[in-house]
Amino acid sequence: MDNIQVFMRIRPLSEDEYRRDRSTESAVRILADNVVSIPSQRSENFAFDFVGDESCSQAEVFESVGKRAVEQCMQGYNGTIFAYGQTGSGKTFTMQGASDEFTGPDDELRGLIPRCFEYLFTRIAEEEARTNGRVKYLCRASYIEIYNETIYDLLDPLTRTCAMREDIKRGVFIDNVTEETVQHPNEAYDVFMRGTTNRHVSATSMNRESSRSHSVLMLVIQSLTQMDSELTEVRESRFNLVDLAGSERQKLANTSGMRLKEAANINKSLSTLGNVINSLVDIGNGRSRHVNYRDSKLTFLLRDSLGGNSVTFIIANVSPAICNDIETASTLRFAQRAKMIRNKAIVNQDMQGNIINSATLRKYLIFISTHQAANETNDNPQIVEVLIFALCYRRKAQGKKKGVE
Numbered sequence: 385m386d387n388i389q390v391f392m393r394i395r396p397l398s399e400d401e402y403r404r405d406r407s408t409e410s411a412v413r414i415l416a417d418n419v420v421s422i423p424s425q426r427s428e429n430f431a432f433d434f435v436g437d438e439s440c441s442q443a444e445v446f447e448s449v450g451k452r453a454v455e456q457c458m459q460g461y462n463g464t465i466f467a468y469g470q471t472g473s474g475k476t477f478t479m480q481g482a483s484d485e486f487t488g489p490d491d492e493l494r495g496l497i498p499r500c501f502e503y504l505f506t507r508i509a510e511e512e513a514r515t516n517g518r519v520k521y522l523c524r525a526s527y528i529e530i531y532n533e534t535i536y537d538l539l540d541p542l543t544r545t546c547a548m549r550e551d552i553k554r555g556v557f558i559d560n561v562t563e564e565t566v567q568h569p570n571e572a573y574d575v576f577m578r579g580t581t582n583r584h585v586s587a588t589s590m591n592r593e594s595s596r597s598h599s600v601l602m603l604v605i606q607s608l609t610q611m612d613s614e615l616t617e618v619r620e621s622r623f624n625l626v627d628l629a630g631s632e633r634q635k636l637a638n639t640s641g642m643r644l645k646e647a648a649n650i651n652k653s654l655s656t657l658g659n660v661i662n663s664l665v666d667i668g669n670g671r672s673r674h675v676n677y678r679d680s681k682l683t684f685l686l687r688d689s690l691g692g693n694s695v696t697f698i699i700a701n702v703s704p705a706i707c708n709d710i711e712t713a714s715t716l717r718f719a720q721r722a723k724m725i726r727n728k729a730i731v732n733q734d735m736q737g738n739i740i741n742s743a744t745l746r747k748y749l750i751f752i753s754t755h756q757a758a759n760e761t762n763d764n765p766q767i768v769e770v771l772i773f774a775l776c777y778r779r780k781a782q783g784k785k786k787g788v789e
């Protein structure tokens with residue numbers, strides 16, 4: 385069980401904020417050991433896993449968050465990175481980069497998404513070479529937006545709407561969403577840029593800003609390991625990169641029509657996210673609570689990322705301006721609570737092929753009986769591997785009995 389990891393990032397003061405504050409003083413004080421406070425607000429301190437000040441580079445964020453998330457996904461764990469914060473706090477800058485144009489790996493201002501693509505495919509090439517092709521990776525990408533509690537497929541030029549479904553094997557998934565195979569960082573980046581363009585086009589045609597919707601780029605990373613001529617071990621992880629809508633409280637007063645619906649839906653999904661986090665924190669403290677994941681599309685889709693099977697990182701983006709101190713304090717309170725959630729990430733592993741004829745299974749059975757005879761404990765990593773294998777075998781056999789492939 386691992387806690388959700390929280391990285392807090394303060395962006396530089398903007399010119400507009402400087403004009404309003406008439407000062408360069410930061411509202412956020414960084415104390416020792418990743419602890420911060422906001423002196424103009426209550427005198428509480430906030431502790432995070434990492435704190436990046438105004439000079440924190442895109443490369444540093446990647447090293448602390450992106451690289452670790454990719455490494456976990458390469459091993460078969462699900463991973464999620466959320467960017468949370470008020471409008472204009474730097475979520476898109478952190479996730480995507482400084483501009484809509486990606487100018488290649490030398491672009492220092494490129495964000496987590498392109499850096500994760502580059503690192504993922506570099507690591508895949510390394511692993512495939514290291515294992516002489518015994519391990520092969522397959523990646524698929526999809527990209528969606530949640531706006532007004534409706535899911536839009538950003539890889540469909542018409543940004544078709546999609547429904548969410550749930551089944552025992554796949555968990556929660558988006559039905560009929562476009563998934564594209566990607567084999568190179570540039571292909572993945574092309575998918576991302578096409579989705580971003582469709583997002584802007586649909587936002588313009590609907591007269592709204594993209595900061596009013598949540599976007600989720602989803603990668604499915606599959607590794608296929610040839611165990612013997614009969615058998616392949618399959619690991620599959622989902623990697624979600626999430627840019628949330630601005631978290632500031634939407635003003636409902638003097639708002640009507642589409643804007644009222646929009647504001648109410650942003651409030652609803654972010655407050656559901658807050659409620660889910662509160663319930664999970666209560667559960668962690670031994671209280672019994674129902675977690676209302678289904679109350680919004682966002683929390684239902686990302687159920688595994690919050691208290692479930694995922695290694696999750698939250699990047700809490702804040703402005704340093706005194707005029708934004710209330711919103712900054714609210715972001716930090718949210719992040720502090722989220723940090724208390726404990727997830728249970730497991731390697732998503734299965735077997736394909738004819739397990740009965742497998743030489744690996746025979747080898748493992750002999751291995752187990754030898755070690756049992758020698759009365760060895762389960763601390764031996766090879767025995768643990770055998771037990772995982774045996775579990776997959778049992779699941780497969782049970783599936784066959786019920787007529788499920």
Ligand SMILES: Nc1ncnc2c1ncn2[C@@H]1O[C@H](COP(=O)(O)OP(=O)(O)OP(=O)(O)O)[C@@H](O)[C@H]1O
Pocket residue numbers: 394395396469470471472473474475476477478482594595629630701
């Ligand atoms: N760390 C940073 N260094 C330099 N500039 C930054 C940084 N973070 C954000 N900015 C700049 O601040 C502005 C707002 O950032 P950004 O668009 O990423 O905010 P956002 O939280 O995604 O807003 P929205 O909710 O509207 O999507 C942009 O001009 C961006 O380039």
